Amino acid sequence: MKKMKVSIQDVESVAHQSQLILSEDEKAKVAQDLTRILEYADKLSELNTDDVEPTVQVLPIVDIFREDEICPSMDRETILKNAPHATDDSFIVPKIVE
Amino acid sequence: MELYKLTIHEANELLRKKEISARQLTESVLERIDQVEDKIDAFNTITAEKALEEAEAIDKMIAQGEELSSLAGIPMAIKDNICTLDVKTTCSSNMLKDFTPPYNATAVERLKDKNAVLIGKVNMDEFAMGSSTENSAFKHTKNPWNTESVPGGSSGGSAASVAADQAFFSLGSDTGGSIRQPASFCGLVGLKPTYGRVSRYGLVALASSLDVVGPITKDVTDCALVLNAIAGHDIRDVTSSDSPVDDYTIALKDDVKDLKIGIPKGLLDRELDNEVKASIDRAIELYEGLGAKIVDIELPHAQYALAVYYIIACAEASSSMARYDGIRYGYRSEDYETLEELYKKTRSEAFGPEVKRRIMLGNFVIGADYYEDYYLKALKVRTLIREDFVEAFKKVDIMLSPTSPTSAFKIGEKCDPMAMYLSDTYTVPVNLSGLPAISIPCGFDSNGLPMGLQLIGDLFNEKQILQAAYTFEQNTDYHIKKPIL
Numbered sequence: 001m002k003k004m005k006v007s008i009q010d011v012e013s014v015a016h017q018s019q020l021i022l023s024e025d026e027k028a029k030v031a032q033d034l035t036r037i038l039e040y041a042d043k044l045s046e047l048n049t050d051d052v053e054p055t056v057q058v059l060p061i062v063d064i065f066r067e068d069e070i071c072p073s074m075d076r077e078t079i080l081k082n083a084p085h086a087t088d089d090s091f092i093v094p095k096i097v098e
Numbered sequence: 099m100e101l102y103k104l105t106i107h108e109a110n111e112l113l114r115k116k117e118i119s120a121r122q123l124t125e126s127v128l129e130r131i132d133q134v135e136d137k138i139d140a141f142n143t144i145t146a147e148k149a150l151e152e153a154e155a156i157d158k159m160i161a162q163g164e165e166l167s168s169l170a171g172i173p174m175a176i177k178d179n180i181c182t183l184d185v186k187t188t189c190s191s192n193m194l195k196d197f198t199p200p201y202n203a204t205a206v207e208r209l210k211d212k213n214a215v216l217i218g219k220v221n222m223d224e225f226a227m228g229s230s231t232e233n234s235a236f237k238h239t240k241n242p243w244n245t246e247s248v249p250g251g252s253s254g255g256s257a258a259s260v261a262a263d264q265a266f267f268s269l270g271s272d273t274g275g276s277i278r279q280p281a282s283f284c285g286l287v288g289l290k291p292t293y294g295r296v297s298r299y300g301l302v303a304l305a306s307s308l309d310v311v312g313p314i315t316k317d318v319t320d321c322a323l324v325l326n327a328i329a330g331h332d333i334r335d336v337t338s339s340d341s342p343v344d345d346y347t348i349a350l351k352d353d354v355k356d357l358k359i360g361i362p363k364g365l366l367d368r369e370l371d372n373e374v375k376a377s378i379d380r381a382i383e384l385y386e387g388l389g390a391k392i393v394d395i396e397l398p399h400a401q402y403a404l405a406v407y408y409i410i411a412c413a414e415a416s417s418s419m420a421r422y423d424g425i426r427y428g429y430r431s432e433d434y435e436t437l438e439e440l441y442k443k444t445r446s447e448a449f450g451p452e453v454k455r456r457i458m459l460g461n462f463v464i465g466a467d468y469y470e471d472y473y474l475k476a477l478k479v480r481t482l483i484r485e486d487f488v489e490a491f492k493k494v495d496i497m498l499s500p501t502s503p504t505s506a507f508k509i510g511e512k513c514d515p516m517a518m519y520l521s522d523t524y525t526v527p528v529n530l531s532g533l534p535a536i537s538i539p540c541g542f543d544s545n546g547l548p549m550g551l552q553l554i555g556d557l558f559n560e561k562q563i564l565q566a567a568y569t570f571e572q573n574t575d576y577h578i579k580k581p582i583l
Contacts, residue, residue, distance in 0.1 A: 058532030
């Protein structure tokens with residue numbers, strides 16, 4: 001693994017992916033923080049893991065099935081109660097198609 | 099009598115004997131909150147009226163001769179990332195500052211079924227990202243043992259409220275140590291159950307392969323009582339386990355004879371405060387004197403756990419946090435024209451710096467260029483860390499380590515994110531392996547701050563660590579001491 005430093009350009013790209021806007025000062029700070037954290041994480045490259053299986057979760061769970069039964073779901077009014085912007089029966093969002 | 103000072107089991111006995119009423123118990127705690135909350139700042143929401151109503155309903159049940167559960171009428175504080183029906187659940191974030199869940203988390207539901215009384219919601223690091231509760235968007239919670247020190251985190255409000263006798267117990271969540279470390283900093287008992295032992299339904303997700311809900315209590319008996327109520331399978335959480343649930347009070351026995359306790363030597367040689375080290379050495383001697391067998395063990399990959407943890411936890415968090423888009427619930431920016439602008443402004447205005455940092459680190463390590471070197475690598479090293487524990491548990495019954503390398507640090511002392519992450523050294527390997535672990539008080543340092551001892555058990559063997567913890571408690575008096583406020 002090559003030693004890497006997170007550039008301002010990297011930060012801009014990952015900020016966009018994360019749907020975040022950063023000020024110029026924030027970008028510099030994030031580049032610095034991420035570089036330090038990743039340099040620390042580089043110690044993992046000391047280990048040979050060619051024949052090691054990854055662990056994504058610890059329990060021996062594969063697929064969980066249940067009967068497909070009809071049960072009551074939350075009513076529309078309850079769901080819309082927490083919406084920042086809604087009408088009586090729907091969420092309001094900016095227009096996304098021309 | 100200062101009822102708020104009691105433990106759950108002491109209060110329960112007085113309720114059963116009808117020497118006190120549930121209303122008196124709740125009133126006592128509410129008065130205590132009035133007295134000390136401006137010094138501690140533990141609560142985001144206090145539900146005084148509802149709590150008194152609930153307490154009165156329980157008094158009616160008592161008057162009608164109904165059988166009381168061990169938690170009936172007991173005032174509890176719930177961490178503000180665990181959903182409570184019709185009571186704000188903010189995650190101490192501006193993103194959710196007005197969010198009122200239309201349902202209870204399963205763990206809360208089960209406590210309510212036992213007639214525990216919700217007294218309020220407690221402060222935390224924003225979205226549980228932090229180790230000091232300083233990342234709360236609202237306020238800094240103080241450690242009741244020294245109000246210039248942090249209570250730990252992320253369940254800092256949980257620990258501070260219980261240590262200050264503002265609640266009899268609290269539910270916290272533990273992704274990398276967030277129950278155990280604050281319990282240790284505040285001189286309390288904190289249990290991180292086995293992954294899947296307690297339903298995560300209604301727990302606001304941080305890192306879904308690591309998150310667990312668990313109790314923070316004044317003693318080990320109380321811990322067993324709360325675990326009894328919340329443990330067990332839940333159809334609404336597919337990762338909750340259907341393995342049988344023990345009656346954990348059976349573990350409350352003063353006996354560690356022939357118990358094999360493993361000491362991970364390599365871990366103890368690392369940067370560790372001298373006074374914490376001395377308290378751990380005394381604990382080992384005590385256990386040995388009580389007939390336990392002390393065995394040195396190796397966890398050769400535990401030194402990589404912190405790096406693995408931050409890669410995996412941030413990768414999962416970046417995905418958990420993607421849901422905050424300002425549309426269905428939570429904050430929405432006032433000023434946008436396009437959908438992308440709505441997303442970006444909403445998230446940038448409402449998330450704090452640590453949340454942004456972790457989302458970006460997470461997206462970075464799962465990005466195409468770095469996936470193999472960081473994320474996949476971390477998943478593989480996670481396997482090695484787990485396997486170390488599997489090997490060790492062939493030789494020992496439980497393991498013992500410090501909970502945290504230091505006692506509570508000062509508010510504002512650790513402004514560098516890496517320095518803060520290092521305080522999770524002893525707790526994160528346990529989450530990566532899914533194991534249960536408990537932190538119990540094991541002494542006080544020269545500044546009068548509590549120190550904690552961590553006991554780690556094998557998967558679903560909460561009973562064994564509870565018994566060892568109970569035995570330690572029976573032979574020490576650290577858990578009885580209270581902070582002066």
